[in-house]
Amino acid sequence: MLSIIFLTVILLYIIGFYYLVTTRNLIRILIAMEVLTKGLTLTLIYVGKVTGQMATAQSMVITLIIIEVVVLAVAAGIIINIFNHTDSLDVRKISRKKE
């Protein structure tokens, strides 16, 4: 019997990847990355619980959260700069303007 937590993790990955593929808005791409990271966090905690090494899992989750926030802050700054240059957040429009 598959664990319900494992199933939830897979569903979160599917939702995140689907969102990442279908959206064209730059901010929404970041949100999709966040959804994927939620799945990863739950995976780490689940594996920590199954293997009985919750301390290691927690320290890895803390590292993951810190990296996630830093990446997000830099990406948000880049998005704001892109918006100031191109007046758009649509990925297709931005690439068209570049041509």
Place this chain on the structure above:
Amino acid sequence: MNDIVLYILLGLLVVSAVLTAMIKNTLKAVIALALASAILTVIMFMMKAPLAAVFELSVCAGLVTAIFVSTISLTDSPDPDEQQVMREKKRLTRYIFLPIIIIIVAGILLIAQPALNFSFAAPPAVQSTVQDTIWHTRNLDIAGQIIVILAGVFGVVILFKERLKK
């Protein structure tokens, strides 16, 4: 009883993730993401990971939401035509394909269930606290985290310095 609450929370987590993907208004999507973070925090508390749960609540539900809201408010003059076109085009495709994909993957998982019996060959569990693990076993991680935070700070500073110059 505890298991039932955990399953309900896992269901709510998936629902809030789906809401995040489905809601058209970006600000509301961010709020749904913060809700998902809060639910994940409770799940982590229930799975006996309190320290990571506190981090998740303060950073992912708080700081990340603040970053998103400020980004949205700084970039908030969307082209009305663009929005209209996207709304008309994406309404149907957005709502149809996700449930279909989820049903297909769930079916594949149910069929392939015997092959997916992972065995976690765990070494004997060492009873150590999180503090011990962070400061002794994985102390290089802290150096890495400091470097990552510094890189992020310099990145943001450089990005906005360019903007001020212009």
